[in-house]
Amino acid sequence: MPERHADVLVVGGGAIGLAAAREVARRGRSVCVLERFALGHERGGSAGWERQWRIQYSQERWARLALETLPLWRQLEAEAERPLVHARGSLWFGQVGVATSEGELALAAAVLDALEVPYDWLTALEIERRFGFAALPRDHEGFHQADGGVIDVRATLEALAALGVRSGVHVVEHLTVHALEPDGAGVTVRTARGDFRAESVIVACGAFTDALLAPLGCGLGLRVFRMASAHFARRRPDVDLPTWYAFLESAETGANESLYGFGHDPWTGNDLVRVAPDAELPVEPGAEADTALSLRAAEQLDRTARWVRAHLPHLTPRPTHPGTCLAALPADPEREFYLGTLAGRIPHGERIVVQAAGWAFKFVPAFGRTCADLATGIDAPPDRLSTPW
Numbered sequence: 001m002p003e004r005h006a007d008v009l010v011v012g013g014g015a016i017g018l019a020a021a022r023e024v025a026r027r028g029r030s031v032c033v034l035e036r037f038a039l040g041h042e043r044g045g046s047a048g049w050e051r052q053w054r055i056q057y058s059q060e061r062w063a064r065l066a067l068e069t070l071p072l073w074r075q076l077e078a079e080a081e082r083p084l085v086h087a088r089g090s091l092w093f094g095q096v097g098v099a100t101s102e103g104e105l106a107l108a109a110a111v112l113d114a115l116e117v118p119y120d121w122l123t124a125l126e127i128e129r130r131f132g133f134a135a136l137p138r139d140h141e142g143f144h145q146a147d148g149g150v151i152d153v154r155a156t157l158e159a160l161a162a163l164g165v166r167s168g169v170h171v172v173e174h175l176t177v178h179a180l181e182p183d184g185a186g187v188t189v190r191t192a193r194g195d196f197r198a199e200s201v202i203v204a205c206g207a208f209t210d211a212l213l214a215p216l217g218c219g220l221g222l223r224v225f226r227m228a229s230a231h232f233a234r235r236r237p238d239v240d241l242p243t244w245y246a247f248l249e250s251a252e253t254g255a256n257e258s259l260y261g262f263g264h265d266p267w268t269g270n271d272l273v274r275v276a277p278d279a280e281l282p283v284e285p286g287a288e289a290d291t292a293l294s295l296r297a298a299e300q301l302d303r304t305a306r307w308v309r310a311h312l313p314h315l316t317p318r319p320t321h322p323g324t325c326l327a328a329l330p331a332d333p334e335r336e337f338y339l340g341t342l343a344g345r346i347p348h349g350e351r352i353v354v355q356a357a358g359w360a361f362k363f364v365p366a367f368g369r370t371c372a373d374l375a376t377g378i379d380a381p382p383d384r385l386s387t388p389w
Contacts, residue, residue, distance in 0.1 A: 006032040006170070008375045009189055009198040011177050011212065012205035013039050014046035015153075016355055018160035018169075019368025020202050020375070025167035027376055032170040032198075034177055034191065036208070040157050045206040047153075047325045048229070050265050050274065051361040052243045054090045054148040056112055056119075058103035062336060063111045065363060072365035080159035083152070088263050090148020093127050094140055094247030100258050100278055101329060101359070102245055109143055119145040132239045134313050142247075150243050151361060152267050160364075177205075179215050182348035200375045202353045207283070207328040209356040218345045220338055222328040222357055224283045228297035229276030230319030232308055237271065239314040240264050245278075259307055273315065277304050283326070293322055328357045339367060341374055 010021045013035030024031040037043055057063040073085045096105045112119050124140040127133055131144075165171070179190040180201055189196040203209060210219040241263040248257040261275035277300040301319050309317035330338060337358035342349030353374045355367055372378075 004195065005197045006030040007199050008032075008202060008372075009034060009187070009196055009200075010202045010204060011180075011189070012036075012044075012203065012208070013161075013171060013173070014044050014204065014206060015156055015160060015361060015364045016367050016371070017202070017204035018157065018164055019364050020204060020355075020371035021169045021368075022160055022164040022167055023369050023372030024202075024375060025164060025169045027372065029376055030168070030170075032172060032196070033164075034175050034189070034196070035171065035173045036176050036205070038173045039161055039171065040154070042323070042325075044208075044326050045328070046157060046361070047323075048274075049153055049268050050262055051151040051153055052090065052148070052245075052260065052262070053085050053151050053362050054145065054243070055115075055117055056090065056092065056103070056108040056143075056145055056148075058099075058107035058111065059336070060111050060114060063108075063115055063117075065366060067115070067117075069363050069366040072369070076156075076159060076163075076365055079163055080155075082155055082159065084156050084159065085151050086149045087147060088149040089242035090145045091127070091131060091142065091242045091244040092145075092247070093122065093124075093136075093142025093244070094258070095249055096141060096247075098247040098249045098256075098258070100247060100256055101280075102247075102258070102260075102278070105142055105247055112143075112145065117145065117147070119143045131241055131244075132314050133311050135310055140246075144242065148243055150262055150265060152265070153361070155267065156361075156364065177212060180212065180352060182342075182346070182351045184348060187348075187351050200351045200353065202355070202371045202375050204355050204371065206356060207326045209328070209354065213342075213354070216342070216346050218342055218349075220354075220356060221331045223280070223331055224326070224328045225280040226283055226294070226297065226324040227276065227327050228279065228281060228293070228300050228322065228324050229274055230301045230304060230322045231272035231274050232305075232312075232315040232317065232319060234264060234271050234273060234314060235316055236314040237264075241273065257303070259304060261312075272320065275304055275308055275312070275315075277301070280327075280329075281324070293324060297324055298322070330357045337367075339370060 007029040124136040181188040258278040
């Protein structure tokens with residue numbers, strides 16, 4: 001591949017960018033990934049050790065997509081020769097009727113019913129007996145879905161990078177992309193170290209997307225924020241948890257106080273489990289790369305530690321390894337993701353494919369394939385695999 005030219009350039013070397021690049025290379029096209037930091041960095045949406053895997057959604061289209069994505073994960077695992085998605089079960093519980101960016105308990109259960117996906121509906125007492133929670137309010141209830149679990153983030157990134165290089169993907173790290181300039185023959189990509197050229201470009205740089213698209217006049221207006229989390233040591237190695245999400249709302253203010261967590265991940269090499277508040281901490285424009293723990297993040301982790309002390313007796317209620325993960329959501333609450341080209345928004349916009357926003361890690365293989373389809377001129381998959389502009 002010529003050093004400055006490829007059939008497809010991918011801006012962003014996170015999970016979706018690497019998945020898209022690998023799919024392009026497998027089709028015999030030259031592809032180069034341009035990454036602002038280094039592969040596997042902790043400043044973007046692919047930070048951390050794990051992500052929740054679940055089928056349940058309040059919208060049927062996304063639950064169907066989860067079911068359709070699982071075979072793609074299994075194919076990726078077979079090629080990588082290592083497990084990536086671990087079935088631990090997924091437990092959702094709390095106050096029925098509380099809606100968050102994750103969905104709502106009763107609506108998600110109705111979708112599982114419609115798709116004939118089995119689950120167990122549980123009372124607060126049953127949740128305590130089966131999973132080791134304690135002193136839950138007696139109006140709490142929810143369900144356990146056995147096919148849910150956890151995704152090994154580091155292993156996924158390593159697998160995608162290694163398989164991509166094996167397929168011919170070229171990666172340039174520590175390179176900031178400043179501008180995209182599409183024309184009738186391709187796209188010029190302006191960077192800190194000179195220009196690159198491609199027939200098409202895939203933008204998969206998460207919370208950094210709006211800054212890149214702004215000069216084109218077609219920013220997405222993403223809500224950019226950080227999610228804080230911490231880890232807690234296990235008191236009893238014989239007690240473990242499924243992945244879980246607790247739908248909680250303040251009785252005084254009605255504010256979202258939901259929490260989520262994981263069981264023990266053996267690939268981490270320690271005896272810690274992660275528990276985190278579902279609190280979106282806004283990021284000031286231009287401060288996306290700042291990884292410092294803010295005062296608001298520390299306050300949220302203090303609240304999390306108090307909840308752990310009250311309801312998870314098999315964990316030591318002293319948070320360790322606090323940190324944040326950069327994330328973005330669409331400004332439109334009816335939208336889960338952005339995935340499509342800029343066709344109709346700017347001249348020659350069909351040459352720029354954008355995937356941005358949303359809780360997308362569980363869809364990495366599907367979204368990577370869709371980005372590759374669009375970048376190589378293949379018609380978009382069925383509507384449930386893409387969100388139109």
